[in-house]
Amino acid sequence: MDIELDQINVVVRDMEAMAAFYGRLGLSFGGGMAEWAPHHRSSGAQGGLDVDLDSTAFASVWNRGWPGGTGIVLGFRVPEREDVDQRYEELTAAGHTGQQPPYDAFWGSRFAVVADPDGNSVALMSPPDPSRRTPPPAPPPR
Numbered sequence: 001m002d003i004e005l006d007q008i009n010v011v012v013r014d015m016e017a018m019a020a021f022y023g024r025l026g027l028s029f030g031g032g033m034a035e036w037a038p039h040h041r042s043s044g045a046q047g048g049l050d051v052d053l054d055s056t057a058f059a060s061v062w063n064r065g066w067p068g069g070t071g072i073v074l075g076f077r078v079p080e081r082e083d084v085d086q087r088y089e090e091l092t093a094a095g096h097t098g099q100q101p102p103y104d105a106f107w108g109s110r111f112a113v114v115a116d117p118d119g120n121s122v123a124l125m126s127p128p129d130p131s132r133r134t135p136p137p138a139p140p141p142r
Helices: 015-025 056-062 081-093
Strands: 004-012 040-042 050-055 071-077 098-104 110-115 121-125
Touching: 004 015, 004 056, 004 121, 015 050, 050 056, 081 098, 081 110, 081 121, 098 121
Parallel strands: 004 050, 071 121
Antiparallel strands: 004 071, 040 050, 098 110, 110 121
């Protein structure tokens, strides 16, 4: 089963400051819906790797086990939806902490999160299936 690093989520306290900082580094965070700007910005896979900024409130929406505060989530893409469940089961059976059990996310991917031995969040995500997309939740309160 192939797995590849696909996405880095930076969970942030101050979205504007972080977007300005990473913008100065050369990332572009454009094109999102205005009501989501305080909670989510995406670089759109510049250079093959997507860098997203997410508010602490939004991180708790897509990862119910988010430990709180700020941090980094390494996102790995697996080839098939079933691979998310299989990898999650293998990792949790080996004693690693599950933060978000596998579920069908609103963006159309099968998605789960486990913690590595140092407590860093590691996401497992299938390619999105447009037929499985659902409306996103309302943006979290600020």
